[in-house]
Amino acid sequence: QKEVEQDPGPLSVPEGAIVSLNCTYSNSAFQYFMWYRQYSRKGPELLMYTYSSGNKEDGRFTAQVDKSSKYISLFIRDSQPSDSATYLCATIKTSYDKVIFGPGTSLSVIP
Amino acid sequence: EADIYQTPRYLVIGTGKKITLECSQTMGHDKMYWYQQDPGMELHLIHYSYGVNSTEKGDLSSESTVSRIRTEHFPLTLESARPSHTSQYLCASSESAGDQFFGPGTRLTVL
Structure with a gap:
């Protein structure tokens, strides 16, 4: 079993839709949770960085962590074609550990 | 300007050649990493370094080697x-x- 699992998609939504991207993880020791966005043929870029359970909002993006069910989500409101990318969830136990990346979910937002 | 640079961006080379991929960052970060990613596939950590003269192999077996003589420079060979x-x-x-x-x-690309 992989430590972090994601549905690879592809996920296709119309412009303006609310998008929900999800990950599950297996190790309850993970404390920090990240979402990265990767455009085609580019390196990933950090979108959201959260610690422990709860919600974090940044503009149209909301990251949600539920440690009791080992479930992390990224919500995108009013999705735009420029949001079309692969979204990778990631997690880590402490700041001295290696980041564990999920395989990524491919998202297409259709105008 | 704080940034991370990689050269070359594209390389096509014949089998048996020795190559070095360059990576430099201007942010003064101690931690540096090399990942390998096939199109549409997961990121795989192949090497990492937590500081000068410190290098470790990652999760994916790789025939490459790295060095970390200066904080800002982390070449892969x-x-x-x-x-x-x-x-x-x-x-x-x-x-x-x-x-x-x-x-x-x-x-x-290796031919």
Whole structure:
């Protein structure tokens, strides 16, 4: 079993839709949770960085962590074609550990 | 300007050649990483460094080697390139571990 699992998609939504991207993880020791966005043929870029359970909002993006069910989500409101990318969830136990990346979910937002 | 650079961006080379992929960052980060990523596939950590003169192998077995003589520089070397090395190589740096800054990547093709 992989430590972090994601549905690879592809996920296709119309412009303006609310998008929900999800990950599950297996190790309850993970404390920090990240979402990265990767455009085609580019390196990933950090979108959201959260610690422990709860919600974090940044503009149209909301990251949600539920440690009791080992479930992390990224919500995108009013999705735009420029949001079309692969979204990778990631997690880590402490700041001295290696980041564990999920395989990524491919998202297409259709105008 | 704080950034992370990778050169070359694209490289096509014949089997058996020795190659070095360059990675430099201007942010003064102690932690640096090399990932390998095939198109549409997961990121695989192949090497990492937590400071000068410190290098470790990652999770994916790799025939490459790295060095860290200066904080800002983390080159990756393949002594004898093979077609199986064809992939995208991504360099990253971070101050803590979760907030990694990725370079644009080097797309390597070995004929």
